[in-house]
Amino acid sequence: MKVKQLSVFLENKSGRLAAVTRVLAARGINIRALSIADTSDFGILRLIVNDPQSAYQALKEAGFTVTLTEVIGVEMPDRPGALSSILAHLEEAKINIEYLYAFLGKGDNGALVIFRVEDLDKAIEVLTSKGVKILNEEKIYSL
Structure with missing residues (x-):
């Protein structure tokens, strides 16, 4: 009954969110839900996707700081x-x-x-x- 969620650390600057979505789109990963909490310097993007393991791997390979959370x-x-x-x-x-x-x-x-x-x-x-x-x-x- 637990669900895997991705948490991605993002610098608060133009294009970072777009870069995450590009990586996921390139791997055919569909975003089901998301939330972002930010400060003036950084944000934490939380995502529920259709294939969390593949998304995790893709984002890691693209150089993002990402964790899986239940x-x-x-x-x-x-x-x-x-x-x-x-x-x-x-x-x-x-x-x-x-x-x-x-x-x-x-x-x-x-x-x-x-x-x-x-x-x-x-x-x-x-x-x-x-x-x-x-x-x-x-x-x-x-x-």
């Missing part, structure tokens, strides 16, 4: 309060959220949220016990 993908209804409910379950279990980002799924999938938490296994256990749908790698990568 996260969880949660499906929820695309309606007000859905995220609040999930966050309440994590808060109740005292699970700290390091970061999250969201995107809309295809068709009836609703909203999808990628979570990085301190204890992935505990978060999966808690959310599953509350009836929250945790998506597996195949489902996320094929969206």
Whole structure:
């Protein structure tokens, strides 16, 4: 139920994000979700792609500083309060959220949220016990 996410360290200058996307496109790797957090000097690009191992290798070969991290993908209804409910379950279990980002799924999938938490296994256990749908790698990568 854990999903592999790429984190790419980028200098905050023109063309760096475009360079990452060129490398991935050249290898036929499709980006499923992304988030970027930046400062005045650098940024961390977080990506969910359809083939994380190939993407990791391609970016390493292109000279990028990249890591693979495990996260969880949660499906929820695309309606007000859905995220609040999930966050309440994590808060109740005292699970700290390091970061999250969201995107809309295809068709009836609703909203999808990628979570990085301190204890992935505990978060999966808690959310599953509350009836929250945790998506597996195949489902996320094929969206």
